[in-house]
Amino acid sequence: MAGTFLRVEKIDVFYHDFHALWDVSIEVEEGLVVSIIGANGAGKSTLLNSIAGVLRPSTGVIEFGGKKINGLMPYQTVSEGISMVPEGRRMFPRLTVLENLEVGCYIPKARKRKDEVLRRIYELFPILGERKNQFSSTLSGGEQQMLAIGRALMCEPKLILFDEISLGLSPLIIKNIYQTVRQINSEGRITALLVEQDIQRSLKAAHKVYIMQSGKIRLKGIPKDLSQEEIRKAYFGL
């Protein structure tokens, strides 16, 4: 165990004049599922986007595997081993399912292992194999979410970021998706950082949780050590 794998230290993020993250620090240890919970607008997605390089913190440091990664562009963090399943799935609608997956292994080192990784993803999500020649826009919401996860796995990341993966899906599908997340984590040995509005779902899936409210971390801990009362207060900022 390499200890801290991803370290976000005291970052501040702005959208023009709007101060979105205030002095946020989190630590993710290798092999864990870490969950960030918060209401809409709490800054969870901003945090994930900062890690992926989409947004730039104005102060603070983001370290991954001992290397400073803030300042990298999103296409560079992929090569460092960070992959993101973006909010709203963000398929490439005019590409087929297979082409979407192929774009997922665009970086040269991932291309070499394409066939093997693709086989594993079809095992994980057989439906993607059945529909590989369909346009991704013809898939159902749940299937698109599977495709988004499969696409993010194609580059064999060390860390995978899940942004609101249960948004707009039926409870049964959400359950399946979360099972897959755990499977990816335990069998694939991929560290996962997920952002979620659904408190119970998150607490069940994660080894460690952070609760955010108004751009700040309000509470952190291991799910079973936290009381409902504490969580509710942190979530609503009471």
Add this chain to the structure above:
Amino acid sequence: MLSFLAELKGPIVNGLLLGGLYGIIGIGMSMIFGIVRMVNLAHGDLVILASYLSLVTMVYFHISPLITLILVIPVMCLIGFVIQYYLLNRVLGKGMNPPLLVAFGLSIILQNLLLLIFTPDARALLTSISVQTIPVGDFLNLPVVYLVDFIGSIVTIALLSRFFNRTYLGKAIRAASDDEGAAQLMGINTKTIYAIAMGLATGTAGVAGILVGMTFTFYPHTGPEYLIIAFGVVIVGGLGSLLGTFLGGLILGLAQLLGAHFLGPGFQLLSGYIILLLVLTFKPTGLFAKG
């Protein structure tokens, strides 16, 4: 009735062949419109720049203009890449106007540069095939150069289509065109991708320039004429597929020559634009738009 049809054979065949040339003129414009979401007002001038490049190469090495493709295509690709990477990428994402103005400025610079170097005289890429015809049946003489234009256009579009469907780079370009942000999350440097796409589009302008130069005379300020044809092709064909753009070219070419046949030569351009207006009125997304 039969003689009526026989009379129509000429304008139909010539219209389709001319339409093939229009297709290759429009394809680069369509690509950039679809992928980078930018209207490249300099497209026509890039076509004419390629005609002049071919002329210089042809005279210098004493070779056929078709052989100058070997040099003109890579040079045009490089020019397109540089224009996008160092110029247009800087103004992308800053609204509609800045890229439009940069491209417009580029168009003026190119026209005046060509005027300065080559004087306003009419030029043409003359070869033996420019004047040859193939007799087809009793009524029809097919200009060889039109046939070359058509075949050149089809080959280019087939190669491009293969590139977009078979290679990682081609798929990455399509992905960036669907969703730039998501493409970046897949490890794709979209700014470079745009420059590559522009390089390819300018390469097709290179092919178009040589074919245009072999078919018609050109001057330093002929570019905008072809820009308008490219616009027409994009509007009729619609965005989305290379084949759609090509078919758009065929329809425009056909409309022009059939118009000229029925209404007189003076109506050639007008009848093309009438089709354009009809498409804009009844199917503003274009006849073959996808997605």
